[in-house]
Each structure stands twice: as structure tokens, then as C-alpha cells.
Amino acid sequence: xxxxxxxxxxxxxxxxxxxxxxxxxxxxxxxxxxxxxxxxxxxxxxxxxxxxxxxxxxxxxxxxxxxxxxxxxxxxxxxxxxxxxxxxxxxxxxxxxxxxxxxxxxxxxxxxxxxxx
Amino acid sequence: xxxxxxxxxxxxxxxxxxxxxxxxxxxxxxxxxxxxxxxxxxxxxxxxxxxxxxxxxxxxxxxxxxxxxxxxxxxxxxxxxxxxxxxxxxxxxxxxxxxxxxxxxxxxxxx
Numbered sequence: 554x555x556x557x558x559x560x561x562x563x564x565x566x567x568x569x570x571x572x573x574x575x576x577x578x579x580x581x582x583x584x585x586x587x588x589x590x591x592x593x594x595x596x597x598x599x600x601x602x603x604x605x606x607x608x609x610x611x612x613x614x615x616x617x618x619x620x621x622x623x624x625x626x627x628x629x630x631x632x633x634x635x636x637x638x639x640x641x642x643x644x645x646x647x648x649x650x651x652x653x654x655x656x657x658x659x660x661x662x663x664x665x666x667x668x669x670x
Numbered sequence: 671x672x673x674x675x676x677x678x679x680x681x682x683x684x685x686x687x688x689x690x691x692x693x694x695x696x697x698x699x700x701x702x703x704x705x706x707x708x709x710x711x712x713x714x715x716x717x718x719x720x721x722x723x724x725x726x727x728x729x730x731x732x733x734x735x736x737x738x739x740x741x742x743x744x745x746x747x748x749x750x751x752x753x754x755x756x757x758x759x760x761x762x763x764x765x766x767x768x769x770x771x772x773x774x775x776x777x778x779x780x781x
Contacts (some may be wrong), residue, residue: 588771596760598769609767644713644714658716663710669779
């Protein structure tokens with residue numbers, strides 16, 4: 554079946570512009586994660602959605618970052634007034650469930666490579 | 671100090687060598703340990719997972735957890751050029767959903 558898809562695969566923008574990154578999780582997966590991966594850094598947790606529960610936004614680095622998940626499926630990560638330090642690969646992952654699942658394997662999308670000039 | 675430490679490499683080995691990749695961690699509450707493989711410009715894919723301590727083997731891959739030393743390892747036997755990738759460790763406590771990832775070790779297997 555289809556895996557996690559993300560769009561666009563690459564995005565180049567100018568400093569100060571807003572960008573929207575999209576994630577289509579695997580059908581039936583109730584949990585969705587956003588991560589940021591910068592060169593030489595590990596995956597940095599940004600936000601977590603689980604079903605209809607309030608999202609865990611504790612990893613969002615500033616109020617310029619926001620995310621929503623519509624209908625428990627597609628998610629959009631929005632970065633307003635982009636800065637050069639926002640340049641990174643943004644990865645989305647989905648999994649079957651939350652903390653109650655023993656392995657809670659995350660399936661990752663290919664990522665969106667964001668470059669802010 | 672980071673919660674999870676991983677040598678970034680790169681680690682270069684000849685084809686057929688045994689590779690040892692390692693992570694150390696500081697949080698004794700971690701219970702679930704994962705190894706992901708990430709090819710260039712792709713998302714990470716789960717290779718192995720282990721719960722608590724012990725060894726787990728899957729084909730050419732063996733995952734080892736030593737909770738007393740807060741140290742996990744991934745061994746790759748008979749390494750192949752197709753194993754060239756970045757290997758990320760990830761871990762989390764029981765009952766949570768938040769994974770902590772290492773920075774990844776870049777592995778190059780030379781033909």
C-alpha cells in the first residue's frame with residue numbers, strides 16, 4: 554500500500570515569506586509526527602497528533618510554526634516569516650497508535666527540503 | 671549533555687566487514703530502543719527494535735541493549751555497499767510517544 558507522502562519535496566523561499574508543508578499519512582494511522590532534521594543534528598521533534606486529542610506542540614521552536622491535521626488525516630505544517638535558520642529537512646511520520654502500542658513503529662515520509670535564502 | 675549520544679562518523683569499512691554502531695544515553699527510563707536506516711534524501715526506515723535489555727537478531731543485523739551501561743549497539747555482519755547509509759538510534763520510555771533520536775552515524779561500505 555501507499556506509504557507516507559509529503560509535498561513539496563523541495564521548497565526554496567525568500568526570508569520573510571510563509572511556507573506550507575503537507576503530509577499524507579498512511580491510511581488508518583491515528584498518530585502523526587512532524588520532525589525537523591538539520592545537518593549534523595538528530596531528528597528534532599516538533600509536534601504530535603493522536604486521534605482527536607489535543608496535539609502536543611511542545612517541540613515547536615517558535616510561534617512562527619504551527620500545524621494542523623484535518624479530519625484525522627492530512628496534516629499541514631506552516632512556517633510564517635521564514636528565517637534562514639529554518640532551512641532543514643522537515644519529516645513527517647505516522648504510526649498506528651499512541652503510547653499504548655508496544656513498538657509504535659513510525660513510518661516516515663521522504664521529507665521536504667526547505668531552503669530559506 | 672544530550673540525552674542520546676551517537677558518533678556521527680563517517681565510518682568507512684571494506685565490503686564483508688562486521689560493523690558496530692553505538693549509542694549511549696542518560697535517561698534510565700528508556701525502555702524501547704530502535705535503529706533506523708536513512709538513505710540519502712529519503713526518510714528513515716525502521717531496521718530493528720528492542721524492548722528493555724538483551725539481544726535481537728534479524729538476518730545480518732543484531733541489536734544489543736545494555737541497560738546497566740546505558741549503551742546500545744547495532745552490528746551488521748557481512749556488510750554490503752548497499753548498507754551505506756546513515757544509521758539513527760531512537761529510544762523512548764514506556765507509556766510515551768516521544769522518541770529521542772541520536773544524530774546518526776554515516777556508514778560507507780566500500781566495494
